[in-house]
Amino acid sequence: MIQISSNMDGLKIILLFAILISFSSATTVVDFCVADLSFPGGPAGYPCRNPSNLTVDDFVFSGLGVAGNTENIFNSSAFLAIDTTFPALNGLGLSMARLDLGVGGVIPIHSHRVSEVILVIEGTIIAGFIGSDNTPYYKTLKKGDIMIFPHTLLHFQVNIGKTPALAFVSLNSASPGFQTTTIALAANDLPTDVIQKITLLDATQVRKLKTIFGGTNL
Structure with missing residues (x-):
């Protein structure tokens, strides 16, 4: 009986390895998964379009070659090549963006x-992030410089030069998410008095931000 039990344990281990190998092999069967945006996305991305209907144009994105419109309150533009704008990125774990910063x-x-x-192409900017211990890490970057911003940490870029600045960024997800602190606070119906309490801003400043970003509950 002991021998039979031992053999059964061995068979279970072999079966487990076989299952694991089959799962790992399955991930390499598909070369790519161009997103089918007619379906909702999920944590794993979007379903794949039928490869037989794809052409080389599905794998090319030209949107980053045109300067963005910087006529806004921040005098800047961020144009994103992510899964929803460039479906070929779906499932590949990367995306890019073009940053244009006016003077x-x-x-x-x-x-x-x-x-x-981030990779600076033209101009001079200050770029930085704030660690979870509230330590700021920032530096003046010029043409050809790169800098890393660790995941989830607050970060920023400021054009301090006398000419417009251009930079490209790469992110390690096709759906990186983008939450701007000021807009997250002001572009919704969070009550003004609550924002006052959690930010120490005065009511006048909060109402101004809500007016700028379309918030309500002034």
């Missing part, structure tokens, strides 16, 4: 679910 322009303090690398 004095800023990409306001914000965060992502994932890490980011």
